[in-house]
Each structure stands twice: as structure tokens, then as C-alpha cells.
Amino acid sequence: MPFDLILRGGRVVDPSQKLDAVTDVAFADGKVALIAGVTKDLTAKVHAGKLIQALAKQVGGSGGGRPDLAEAGGKDTSALKSALQSVPSLLEPLL
Numbered sequence: 001m002p003f004d005l006i007l008r009g010g011r012v013v014d015p016s017q018k019l020d021a022v023t024d025v026a027f028a029d030g031k032v033a034l035i036a037g038v039t040k041d042l043t044a045k046v047h048a049g050k051l052i053q054a055l056a057k058q059v060g061g062s063g064g065g066r067p068d069l070a071e072a073g074g075k076d077t078s079a080l081k082s083a084l085q086s087v088p089s090l091l092e093p094l095l
Contacts, residue, residue: 032074043067058083
């Protein structure tokens, strides 16, 4: 599927917790596509599939995946900014 816009490598990094997660976001036909990756050493604490499900709900969609890599889609592009801003608060209790 061709995308209208792709934002690659949005990283969430917290050296004190050894967290290094990557989120990619794409827009196509007025929809949002999200991808989240978590380094394998942190998958016991942060499950990429669960993280992406929480983000997908915020943009009116659904998704899932493995502990280290997950994807989702949504329809509400106007909610994307607030969804991405919620990532630190979603991660904080897990670390």
C-alpha cells in the first residue's frame, strides 16, 4: 500500500531504564498506520503488541503483534498527536 506520508524512527529512549523503542507512523487515504518495536531485552517489561493496541484505540483502530514488534491502524488522524504524546505515560508504569 502506498502511503501519503511516513514518519520513521520516532524513538522513545530512557537510558536509565535501558528503554529504546521505535515507533513508525504512516498516513494513507485518511487513515493512520502505526508500528512499534521494543528491544528484545525489554520485552519482559514492555510488550509491543499491548502498547500498539493502546495507541490504536486512541486513533479509532485496532492492532497487535509480538512482544518485540507490532502494528496497528486507525481512522482518526486528528487523534494521532495526543496518542503519540501518551506513549511516555503508557510506558512509565511498565518500567
